[in-house]
Amino acid sequence: MDAGSCSSTEKNRARSRQLLPRGGSTVYIPPLRNLSSNPSSYRPSGDRFIPDRSAMDFDVARYLLTQPKKAKENVEIVSPAKEAYRNLLSQTLLNDRTRILTFSRRASSSADSMLAAFYDNTSFNPSKITKTKRHIPQSAKRTLDAPDIVDDYYLNLLDWGSKNVLSIALGNTVYLWNASDGSNFELVTVNDELGPVTSVSWAPDGKNIAIGLNNSEVQLWDSSSARLLRRLKEIHRSRVGALTWNNSILTTGSMDGQIVNSDVRIRNHLVNSYQGHRQEVCGLKWSASGKQLASGGNDNLLLIWELSMVSRAANQNQCIHRFDAHNAAVKALAWCPFQSNLLASGGGSADRCIKFWNTLNGDCLNSVDTGSQVSALLWNKNERELLSSHGYDQNQLTLWKYPSMMKFAELRGHTSRVLHMSQSPDGCTVATAAGDETLKFWNVFGNPQMDKLATKTKHSEPFANYARIR
Numbered sequence: 001m002d003a004g005s006c007s008s009t010e011k012n013r014a015r016s017r018q019l020l021p022r023g024g025s026t027v028y029i030p031p032l033r034n035l036s037s038n039p040s041s042y043r044p045s046g047d048r049f050i051p052d053r054s055a056m057d058f059d060v061a062r063y064l065l066t067q068p069k070k071a072k073e074n075v076e077i078v079s080p081a082k083e084a085y086r087n088l089l090s091q092t093l094l095n096d097r098t099r100i101l102t103f104s105r106r107a108s109s110s111a112d113s114m115l116a117a118f119y120d121n122t123s124f125n126p127s128k129i130t131k132t133k134r135h136i137p138q139s140a141k142r143t144l145d146a147p148d149i150v151d152d153y154y155l156n157l158l159d160w161g162s163k164n165v166l167s168i169a170l171g172n173t174v175y176l177w178n179a180s181d182g183s184n185f186e187l188v189t190v191n192d193e194l195g196p197v198t199s200v201s202w203a204p205d206g207k208n209i210a211i212g213l214n215n216s217e218v219q220l221w222d223s224s225s226a227r228l229l230r231r232l233k234e235i236h237r238s239r240v241g242a243l244t245w246n247n248s249i250l251t252t253g254s255m256d257g258q259i260v261n262s263d264v265r266i267r268n269h270l271v272n273s274y275q276g277h278r279q280e281v282c283g284l285k286w287s288a289s290g291k292q293l294a295s296g297g298n299d300n301l302l303l304i305w306e307l308s309m310v311s312r313a314a315n316q317n318q319c320i321h322r323f324d325a326h327n328a329a330v331k332a333l334a335w336c337p338f339q340s341n342l343l344a345s346g347g348g349s350a351d352r353c354i355k356f357w358n359t360l361n362g363d364c365l366n367s368v369d370t371g372s373q374v375s376a377l378l379w380n381k382n383e384r385e386l387l388s389s390h391g392y393d394q395n396q397l398t399l400w401k402y403p404s405m406m407k408f409a410e411l412r413g414h415t416s417r418v419l420h421m422s423q424s425p426d427g428c429t430v431a432t433a434a435g436d437e438t439l440k441f442w443n444v445f446g447n448p449q450m451d452k453l454a455t456k457t458k459h460s461e462p463f464a465n466y467a468r469i470r
Contacts, residue, residue: 136399136409140440141429143413144177146170151419151435153331153348153375153391154282154298155241156199158420158433163206165223166422166431168439169197174211176223179424187226188219201243201250210250212240218252220264232269235260242284244293246307251293253281259295259305276303276319285333287340292320292359294343296330302345304359321362327351332388334377344386346374354388354405368405370398375418380445381427387444389432391417397432399444413440 148171149157157169166177167187172195177184190197190213199212208229211219218232218240235252242253249271250262259274259281274295283296293305304321323345332346332354341360347353352372356365373391380387384402395418397411416435423430428445 134446136411137443138409138411140411140413141443142441144439146433146437146439148173149419149433149435149437150196150198151416153373153417153419154280154329156201156243156282156420157197158422158431158439159200159202159209160422160424160431161202161206161209161223162204162425164425165202165206167200167202167209167223168433169200169211172196174200174209174221179429185226187221187223188228198239198241199243201245203245203250204247210243210245210252212243212252214239216240216254216256218243218250218262220250230264232262232264235262235270238280242281242295244284244286246286246290246293251284251286253284253295255280257281257297257299259284259293274303274305274319276305276322277301282329283331283333283345285335287335287343287359288337289340294333294335294345294359296333296345298329300324300326300328300330300347300351302326302330302333302357304343304357321357321359323355323357323362323364325355325364325367326353328373332374332377334379334386337379337381338384344377344379346370346377346388349373349391354386354400356403366403366405368400372396373417376421378421378423378430381423382445385445387421387430389418389421395434397421397430397442397444409444411442411444414438 146168149168150171158167160166160179164179166179168175168177172192173189174187174197175184176187187209188211194213194215194217196214197211198214199210201210201212203209207223209221209223211221213219216234216236216238218235220229220232221227222229232250232252236254236256236258238255240252240254244251246261248263248265250264252260252262254260257275257277257279259277261271261273262269263271274293277295277297277299278301279298281295281297283294285294286292287294291307293307295303295305297303302323302325303319304323306320326345326347328348328351330345330347332344334344336342336344341358342365343357343359345355345357347355349372352370352374353367354370354374354377355367357363358365370388370390372394374388375391376389378387379385385408386400386402388398388400390396390398394412395414395416397418398407399409399411400406401408414432414434414436418432418434420433421430423445428443428447430442430444431439432442433439
């Protein structure tokens, strides 16, 4: 080593010693962090790649290190509102502690400010929540002529099939009207010895239709080919005014007071009969499950029969419930679509009441005086509502909220008593036939497309997928 190199080394050491503070033997080292308890006064110092221990949660970090890996299969598709809800919970409850190492402290924000930002991001304003009221047109959306319709309260001359074809009996003729394209044609005209037609009822397939006649005969027709399939004779002794189906079982009610079950698939179609009414049977309805049959008669009786009685020869004529609370003929019958054991019944001019029955224990749940003759009842398939049609003196349709039975709407347009009422397959449109020889169509139960949009809108609000306490 030469003399020049030694002199340069000594000069460097002298320069380094001059950088140290003078005035004492102890070297001053500034603190690595501010020990103030106020987080807002904290100023990060040191290397940006060195973790900040004061901003870390070691328990959360240990959990993140030791938790098992989650499979990425079947990843849930999360809506924006749900994702915003999760982020809000993470920030509020966990202070967004999802990282193992923290290099800087996150600025604190209050829960109110986060909620305000959340509502702004999701375009949701709680003050603007309003329950939309469904608009019900007060006039019929369509009116057709129904000449020669028999003005008889005890008959059932209107039925809407599952293929969206409406059948109506006018005198001795049965007409079919296709609601999809508006076309109509004559299915059959019977002679005066058989007629007039006293009842019509579509089979569940929407292709075959049963026709009851004044001479006690029942005919089964193929609507697509206008072909007579078979005649059911000698099952009644008088006119057949009520028909209803239970799969392949056709149930018929007559003025002779008898109710007969016939299996239309077999040659010997007679299955059994129910005997309980003393006068004409004017109302028949099977429950949706097909296990119970409700029958109403001009003897003011409402009887409930059970399908299991068919196999019991000794008990086939015994009904499980016998209700005599109505003071007039019971024609209007409707099984509830959302409660299988709930039946609504309506009475004639001397009764004017709608009654609700629990067909399991036989209790009368409620009775409402409507003020006029009740000719038909229909449940709304989408809402808890009941529609009733009436006779004198206002000839109106009344929409009721269930179970409060508050009047939701009243529709007027017929100038004579409403005799029959039937519902479209989608459950939205109702057809009524009256003694004024008109057939009217009412948009009572809403539009199915609008119902779907309303459902989507209802679930678009924040926290819509979470249960509410009250």
